[in-house]
Structures are given as structure tokens and as C-alpha cells.
Amino acid sequence: xxxxxxxxxxxxxxxxxSGREASGGPLPATVVVLDMSTSIGSLAYPQVARTxxxxxxxGGERRVGLIAFSDSAYVALPPTVPPxxxxxxxxxxxxxxxxxxxxxxxQNFSGGTxxxxxLALARGAVHQARIPHAVVVLISDLADVPDDFDALQAxxxxxxxxxxxxxRVVPLPPSVRSDWARGLIGQAHVxxxxxxxxxxGPARRASGWDYxxxxxxxxxxxxxxxxxxxxxxxxxxxxxxxxxxAA
Amino acid sequence: VNLVFLTPLHAVVAIVASVPVVAAVVRERRARRTxxxxxxxxxxxxxxxxxxxxxxxxxxxxxxxxxPETRAAAAVTGRIDxxxxxxxxxxxxxxxxxxxxxxxxxxxxxxxxxxxxGNLPGVPVGVASFTDRVVASLLPTQDRAVENDxxxxxxxxxxxxxxxxxxxxxxxxxxxGDVPTLGLFPPGVxxxxxxxFSDGESQTFDPRLTALILxxxxxxxxxxxxxSRSDRIYAANGRVDPGYAPDPTSTAPLLExxxxxxxxxxxxxxxxxxxxxxxxxxxxSGPRVVVGRRTTTRPLGRLVxxxxxxxxxxxxxxxxx
Numbered sequence: 001x002x003x004x005x006x007x008x009x010x011x012x013x014x015x016x017x018s019g020r021e022a023s024g025g026p027l028p029a030t031v032v033v034l035d036m037s038t039s040i041g042s043l044a045y046p047q048v049a050r051t052x053x054x055x056x057x058x059g060g061e062r063r064v065g066l067i068a069f070s071d072s073a074y075v076a077l078p079p080t081v082p083p084x085x086x087x088x089x090x091x092x093x094x095x096x097x098x099x100x101x102x103x104x105x106x107q108n109f110s111g112g113t114x115x116x117x118x119l120a121l122a123r124g125a126v127h128q129a130r131i132p133h134a135v136v137v138l139i140s141d142l143a144d145v146p147d148d149f150d151a152l153q154a155x156x157x158x159x160x161x162x163x164x165x166x167x168r169v170v171p172l173p174p175s176v177r178s179d180w181a182r183g184l185i186g187q188a189h190v191x192x193x194x195x196x197x198x199x200x201g202p203a204r205r206a207s208g209w210d211y212x213x214x215x216x217x218x219x220x221x222x223x224x225x226x227x228x229x230x231x232x233x234x235x236x237x238x239x240x241x242x243x244x245x246a247a
Numbered sequence: 248v249n250l251v252f253l254t255p256l257h258a259v260v261a262i263v264a265s266v267p268v269v270a271a272v273v274r275e276r277r278a279r280r281t282x283x284x285x286x287x288x289x290x291x292x293x294x295x296x297x298x299x300x301x302x303x304x305x306x307x308x309x310x311x312x313x314x315p316e317t318r319a320a321a322a323v324t325g326r327i328d329x330x331x332x333x334x335x336x337x338x339x340x341x342x343x344x345x346x347x348x349x350x351x352x353x354x355x356x357x358x359x360x361x362x363x364x365g366n367l368p369g370v371p372v373g374v375a376s377f378t379d380r381v382v383a384s385l386l387p388t389q390d391r392a393v394e395n396d397x398x399x400x401x402x403x404x405x406x407x408x409x410x411x412x413x414x415x416x417x418x419x420x421x422x423x424g425d426v427p428t429l430g431l432f433p434p435g436v437x438x439x440x441x442x443x444f445s446d447g448e449s450q451t452f453d454p455r456l457t458a459l460i461l462x463x464x465x466x467x468x469x470x471x472x473x474x475s476r477s478d479r480i481y482a483a484n485g486r487v488d489p490g491y492a493p494d495p496t497s498t499a500p501l502l503e504x505x506x507x508x509x510x511x512x513x514x515x516x517x518x519x520x521x522x523x524x525x526x527x528x529x530x531x532s533g534p535r536v537v538v539g540r541r542t543t544t545r546p547l548g549r550l551v552x553x554x555x556x557x558x559x560x561x562x563x564x565x566x567x568x
Contacts, residue, residue, distance in 0.1 A: 068382075068407075072407050072408055073407070074376070074382065074384075074401075074403075074406045074407040075384075075400070075401040075402075075403070075406070076383070076384045076385070076401065077384065077385060077397060077401060078396060078397065078400035078401045080396055080400065081385075081393050081396055081397070082390070082393065084539075085385070085386075085388060085390070085393055088386040088387075088388075089386060091433075092430070096434075101430055101433075101434075102428070102429065102430030103430060104382075104383045104429045104430045104431050105382070105383070107425065107428070107429055108380040108381065108382055108410070108425070108429065109380070109382050109407065128400075129400065212257055212260055212312050214308060214311070214312075214552065215260045215263055215305065215308040215309055215311070215312050216260065216263055218263075218304060218305060218308055218555075218559075219263035219264065219266045219267060219305050219308075220263075220266060222266070222267035222270070222301040222304065222305065222562075223266045223267045223269070223270035224270070225267075225301075225562075225563075226267055226270035226271045226273075226274045226297075226298070226301065227270050227273065227274055230274045230278070230297075232278050232281055232282070233278070233290045234282050234287035234288055234289070234290055235287075235288040235289060235290045235291060236288075
């Protein structure tokens with residue numbers, strides 16, 4: 001039973017340690033796929049800021065990643081960094097006085113919208129980092145370029161098949177071309193900027209079910225030990241040597 | 248240091264402790280009947296010790312089920328008047344190496360960037376990639392572990408691709424002149440530094456103009472070069488890529504750019520301490536304030552489970568051996 005208990009302790013080890021900084025194991029993550037294309041106007045900025053803040057401040061044992069995309073995509077943050085690192089990005093979408101700050105991507109990285117490039121890279125980054133489960137949050141006006149239709153359809157299908165990732169979409173104020181992309185991705189994936197659904201899943205802590213199983217199994221084993229293995233014990237009368245001789 | 252339980256409700260599983268207790272009562276009744284039948288005396292109270300040990304084991308495991316952990320918070324101090332970006336060249340020529348299998352320029356650049364940032368205590372450091380445009384990845388942070396994570400996991404050659412992929416040379420050192428107006432640094436930051444890791448092979452650019460722009464806006468530049476005349480790009484099978492040869496003419500403009508900016512000269516990746524010293528000279532001294540708190544978490548569940556093995560071992564030895 002001791003060996004079993006030790007084995008159980010070792011079995012619970014990955015859950016107890018998973019993703020903690022000290023051990024380096026991968027935690028569930030929220031991966032933001034952020035549309036940096038020119039079609040994203042300041043009208044959409046408050047919603048972008050709210051979504052980033054919701055994810056950054058959601059708490060829980062999880063990590064975040066950031067994929068930036070316009071007509072190409074790149075990994076800005078791998079899906080292994082603490083959520084607080086997402087907060088500074090939100091400041092570019094918040095008014096500073098009467099104006100929004102200069103966005104580092106607007107001059108250098110803005111172009112068309114190729115959503116499939118961001119989604120493909122996000123899924124790849126999740127698998128590469130061996131994240132057990134990730135919510136991929138697409139923040140976009142969904143004004144996808146028509147040439148991207150087939151690739152986007154393939155990505156949506158890949159997400160549907162992949163149990164490692166859950167797709168969520170925060171639609172920004174739409175442009176005229178957004179209807180078909182929204183239809184393709186599916187209304188079921190759409191969430192609002194401050195919805196807990198943008199982090200649902202990854203925010204869960206280690207469930208501790210493995211610990212519960214250990215406790216229950218040990219309790220039952222001890223009860224069985226009491227009933228089946230216990231020896232019959234009794235008190236042996238003390239015999240005094242002198243008294244025996246006198247008798 | 249705080250003790251917290253991640254799943255406190257799971258401690259109700261201590262109710263399971265009643266199962267061996269009930270079993271012990273049943274067993275004791277049975278034993279009493281047996282002793283009475285054969286005329287034996289009832290044993291002393293200490294014979295109940297095994298039951299107490301069994302309860303202790305289950306209680307310890309219930310504590311483990313609640314997932315206890317300690318959390319210690321420590322203040323993080325740093326400069327709020329100074330920030331730096333390590334800017335890594337992600338053009339294809341950074342795949343070159345001295346021999347097949349040796350670290351590429353890109354891999355050496357990452358190692359050098361990590362070492363250099365580690366020599367800038369208290370200064371928030373961000374990460375950006377660079378081809379013919381500077382694109383931000385990580386916004387400046389005090390957390391060097393996060394910075395290293397981004398350097399090692401996020402940066403990839405030609406990701407993002409250059410804005411003009413058709414160009415024969417994708418790097419344009421002249422685009423460093425865009426840095427001051429990109430909005431990479433918040434307005435309140437007075438000491439702003441770019442630490443460039445590149446082979447320096449660039450499209451034609453005007454080093455004087457680029458330096459002039461950077462200096463005008465008060466943005467410092469320290470250049471770490473990873474280049475050798477004998478470097479080649481090797482395929483996985485060891486064959487040399489005929490499409491690439493080092494460009495010796497790239498040296499002079501880079502030396503000029505470095506001479507006119509904060510670093511004063513070009514550093515190699517073997518001169519990281521000197522490059523870090525140049526960066527520290529640029530930053531000078533400044534007030535350090537508390538910029539955040541860092542929490543260290545230590546899970547205790549496994550230790551508690553292992554601790555439960557001690558009374559369990561005593562119990563089994565007492566009862567069965």
C-alpha cells in the first residue's frame with residue numbers, strides 16, 4: 001500500500017506542478033489572434049482594449065500568447081507567458097487624452113486581412129509549445145480578403161477537429177465584407193469583449209480529481225485492512241514468579 | 248508567505264476517514280466476541296493506535312486533495328525613465344554559420360541578446376524583429392524569463408516577412424530610422440535604447456542620415472554584429488547554399504552607423520559585456536521605483552502525500568508484521 005501511495009503521489013505530480021514557473025510544465029493558455037489590418041479603425045479600439053484586459057486580468061493558473069496578423073502573421077508572444085504581459089498592448093487601444101497613442105503596427109505591419117494566416121499560426125504555436133488546451137480568441141472585424149476563403153474554411157474545419165483548441169471570436173465593428181467570414185466561422189464561436197468565455201477552459205486550475213481518487217482509494221484500502229488483516233489481540237496476564245512458588 | 252488551498256472544498260473528502268473508523272469498530276466488536284468466547288482479556292488502550300494512524304493518513308490525504316501551496320510576494324523595482332528593445336535581424340542571411348552544424352548567426356544572436364539583457368538590471372527590455380521594418384513582439388518588461396521565452400519561442404527567420412519580399416536583400420538598416428516614430432516607447436520614457444543584433448548585410452542605406460534621425464529623437468543604438476567572411480548557409484544535408492555569400496561591403500556602413508550612435512562602435516557576440524557596459528553608460532543612473540510584485544508559488548500537495556506514507560508505514564508494520 002505504501003508503494004501504491006508513493007506511486008499515486010508521483011502520478012499526481014504532473015497535475016500539481018503543471019505549468020508553474022518553477023517546474024516549467026505547460027499550462028493551459030489563451031492565445032489572442034489580433035487583427036492589425038488597416039480596416040481596424042479607432043471605432044473598434046475600445047473593444048480590443050477591453051478584450052485584452054479581460055484576458056490579462058482573468059486570473060487563474062494559465063498563460064497567454066499573442067499572434068499579430070494582417071496580410072501575414074507572426075508570433076508576438078508564445079503561448080507560455082504570464083497574462084500580465086498582455087496588458088501593455090491594451091494601452092495602444094486606449095485614449096491618451098484626446099487621441100489614441102501611435103500604434104507600433106499601424107506604420108509597419110498594417111495591410112489586408114488574411115484571417116487564416118493568424119489562425120494557422122496560433123494552432124501551430126499551441127502544438128509546438130505542447131499546451132494541453134488553449135482558447136484561441138480571434139479579435140477581428142472579419143473583413144477577410146476574398147482570396148482567403150478556402151484557407152479560412154480549412155482552418156475552421158481544423159479547429160473543429162482539434163480537441164486541443166477552442167475557437168472564440170470577438171467581432172469588431174464590421175466592414176461590408178464581414179458577413180461571409182462570420183457565417184463561415186459560425187455564430188456559436190462569437191463572444192463579447194468582456195465575456196468570461198474568452199478565457200473559459202484555460203482559466204481552470206488543476207482540478208485535483210487525481211488527489212481525490214488517491215484519498216478515496218486509500219480510505220477504502222485501510223478499511224479493508226482493518227476488516228481483513230487485523231490480528232486478534234488480547235492482554236496477557238502478568239505472572240509474578242514468587243507468587244507462583246508460594247502457591 | 249501565505250498558505251492557500253486551490254481546491255479547499257476537496258477537503259470534505261476527509262469524511263472518507265470515517266470509513267476505516269467504522270471498519271475498526273466492526274473489527275473490534277468481532278474481536279471482543281472472539282476474546283469473550285475463548286476467555287481472553289481485553290487489550291490495553293494503545294491497541295487503538297492503528298485506527299488513529301489510519302485516520303491521520305486519510306486526513307493528510309484530504310489536506311493534499313485541497314491542494315495547499317505557499318505564495319510569497321516580493322516587490323520588483325526598476326527604472327521607469329529608461330527602456331530598451333533588443334531588435335533581432337530575422338532575414339535569411341542570419342541562417343549562416345561558420346561550419347555545418349555550428350550555431351547560426353540567429354541562434355548566436357538570441358544567446359547574446361539574453362546575456363546582454365541580463366546585464367541591464369532594472370531596465371525594462373522589449374523584443375522586436377527586423378528585416379526592412381521593425382516589428383514589435385514583446386513590449387518592454389522587467390521579467391527576463393518572459394523575454395528569454397519570447398526570444399527562444401517567438402522569433403523565427405522571416406517571420407514576419409519583409410514588406411518587400413521580392414528584394415534581393417531583405418534587410419534595410421535605414422529602416423531603423425523609423426523607430427522613434429513607431430510608438431514603441433511610451434512618451435514618458437526619457438532614455439530609449441535599441442540594441443541591434445544583425446549581420447549588418449543590408450540594402451544600401453545612409454548611415455549618417457539614420458544616425459541623425461535616431462540622435463535627433465534621443466534614441467540610442469548599440470550594434471552587436473554576427474558576421475564572418477567565411478560564414479555560409481548550410482542545408483540540412485550539409486550542402487552549402489549557392490544563393491548566399493557574405494557581403495564584405497556591408498561592413499563600412501555599419502561601422503559608420505555604430506560610430507555615430509550610442510554604442511560608439513560595433514560589438515561582436517564575444518563582446519557582450521562591453522556592449523552591455525555601453526548600454527548602461529547610455530542609461531546612466533536614474534530613480535528605481537517599485538514597478539510590480541512577483542509572486543513565487545510552491546505547491547505542497549505532493550509533500551503532504553509523501554508525509555502520509557509515514558503513518559501508513561507505521562500502521563502496516565503495527566498491524567500486519
